[in-house]
Amino acid sequence: xxxxxRAPHGGGAxxxxxxxxxxxxxxxxxxxxxxxxxxxxxxxxVLAVLVVATFLLVQLVPGDPARQVAGPDAxxxxxxxxxxxxxLDRPPLERFTSYxxxxxxxxxxxxFRTGQPxxxxxxxxxxxTAQLALLAVLAVLVIAVPLGMAVAVACRGGRRRRLDTLxxxxxxxxxxxxxxxxxxxxxxxxxxxLGWLPAAGAATVPSLLLPIAAVALPPACxxxxxxxxxxxxxLEQDYMRTARGKxxxxxxxxxxxxxxxxxxxxxxxxxxxxxxxxxxxxxxxxVFAWPGLGTLVVQAILNRDYPVIQGIxxxxxxxxxxxxxxxxxxxxxxxPRSLHGRGEEAR
Numbered sequence: 121x122x123x124x125x126r127a128p129h130g131g132g133a134x135x136x137x138x139x140x141x142x143x144x145x146x147x148x149x150x151x152x153x154x155x156x157x158x159x160x161x162x163x164x165x166v167l168a169v170l171v172v173a174t175f176l177l178v179q180l181v182p183g184d185p186a187r188q189v190a191g192p193d194a195x196x197x198x199x200x201x202x203x204x205x206x207x208l209d210r211p212p213l214e215r216f217t218s219y220x221x222x223x224x225x226x227x228x229x230x231x232f233r234t235g236q237p238x239x240x241x242x243x244x245x246x247x248x249t250a251q252l253a254l255l256a257v258l259a260v261l262v263i264a265v266p267l268g269m270a271v272a273v274a275c276r277g278g279r280r281r282r283l284d285t286l287x288x289x290x291x292x293x294x295x296x297x298x299x300x301x302x303x304x305x306x307x308x309x310x311x312x313x314l315g316w317l318p319a320a321g322a323a324t325v326p327s328l329l330l331p332i333a334a335v336a337l338p339p340a341c342x343x344x345x346x347x348x349x350x351x352x353x354x355l356e357q358d359y360m361r362t363a364r365g366k367x368x369x370x371x372x373x374x375x376x377x378x379x380x381x382x383x384x385x386x387x388x389x390x391x392x393x394x395x396x397x398x399x400x401x402x403x404x405x406x407v408f409a410w411p412g413l414g415t416l417v418v419q420a421i422l423n424r425d426y427p428v429i430q431g432i433x434x435x436x437x438x439x440x441x442x443x444x445x446x447x448x449x450x451x452x453x454x455x456p457r458s459l460h461g462r463g464e465e466a467r
Contacts, residue, residue, distance in 0.1 A: 151459040152452070159448055163441045170437040171223065175216055178426045185424035189232050206232055219430070228434070229427035233420075238431040242413065246435065248322060249412035252331055253401050259336040260343060260397070265386065267340075268347025269374060276355050287348070295341030299400040303334035303407040320409035331408045335400050347386055354381045384455050387447055398440050 186203040187194065194202075203209045207218070222229060228238035275284040294302070310330060311319035318327045354360065355378060363377050405414025413432050420428035451458045 151456070155448075155452060155459040159445050163445060166441050167434070167438060170434060171220065174430045174433045175219060178429050179212065181421065181424060181426075181429075183424050185232050185426060188424045223434075228431040231428050232425045233423050233428075238427045241416070241428060242431055242435055245411065245413050245416045248410060249401055249405065249414065252328075252335060252405070252410060252412060253398055255328065255332050256335040256339075256397060256401070259332055260340045263336070263340040264343035265347055265379075265382075268344040269351050269378070269382070271344075272348045272351035272355060273374065276352065288345070291341035291345050295338050295345070297338060298403075299334055299338060300403045300407055302337050303330070303404050306330045306334055307407070322410055327408075331404055331410055334404045334407065335397060338400070339397050343386065347382055350382050350385045351378060354378050357381075380454075384451060384458075387451055387454070398436055398443070402436070 184199070186199050186206060186208055189206070190199045190202045200209075207215060210218075219229065226239070228242070230237055231241055234241070271283065271287045274280050275287075307319045307330065310317045317330050318324065319330070321327045360373070360377060363373050368377075401412065402414035402417060404410070405412045406418050409415065413436065417429060417432045419425075420432065448458070
């Protein structure tokens with residue numbers, strides 16, 4: 121500022137100073153802080169909407185939870201006492217603000233049915249659901265990626281049309297079949313008719329196989345179709361022709377050159393499938409009497425246990441949003457262009 125005061129008519133020295141400042145190379149800002157803030161803000165908005173929607177939804181569940189807790193032979197006076205003890209006699213807005221205040225301090229409330237803290241009830245069941253979901257995710261990746269790539273390689277250039285048609289038909293049929301139908305069919309075939317595997321329970325390793333297959337089969341079919349389509353495009357790229365011209369072996373050609381270029385698109389859609397897979401475990405658990413969150417939420421709905429229903433929905437919603445956040449971070453590592461929003465890319 122002193123230089124401008126000494127040369128008010130814009131001498132050479134004063135013009136050179138800003139020019140030098142503009143010409144100085146500025147260190148590039150990392151896009152990660154803005155990216156993480158944007159994603160974490162999205163997670164907060166989703167959870168806020170989930171809290172409100174869940175609270176409103178349980179109010180629409182038919183039946184009186186106080187009567188359910190008091191028992192079928194309870195008198196109106198006993199039912200009124202239960203309503204007062206559970207706080208159901210308070211206005212909805214007051215109950216909502218109390219519920220949100222508890223969430224802020226990590227309190228999900230207490231079960232109407234057992235009187236246990238909801239967090240404690242969920243913590244006892246969550247490991248079973250997490251075990252089932254993680255093994256199902258592993259099964260999806262192990263099945264879908266190699267299968268999609270193998271079919272793309274085998275059918276490259278329009279060869280083996282029958283195999284391509286068989287793959288498309290089978291993955292379309294099994295991918296569009298709901299998990300509970302897949303689970304019921306697996307129980308009928310492998311537990312009832314063949315007697316090879318147990319139909320229910322979580323006590324042994326064989327009891328894991330049918331629930332994992334029921335949860336993993338539909339998303340594995342969807343993901344293998346995505347990998348097959350993307351691999352068909354990648355295999356026709358110039359750098360793949362060059363690699364084939366150098367007579368590279370299958371490992372170097374497909375794993376080192378083709379697979380990294382498939383991961384971005386596979387992760388993008390795979391993240392959506394994995395978030396949906398969490399919801400699939402809830403349904404499949406009921407089919408196989410799996411002692412996880414799925415069977416717990418069904419019992420809670422039948423008992424009109426509002427705090428347990430709200431707690432499970434929140435936990436599953438939180439896990440789904442965290443899975444999406446993890447996938448977004450992986451995409452950012454693999455392809456830094458995805459760190460920028462649409463508006464930033466346009467600029």
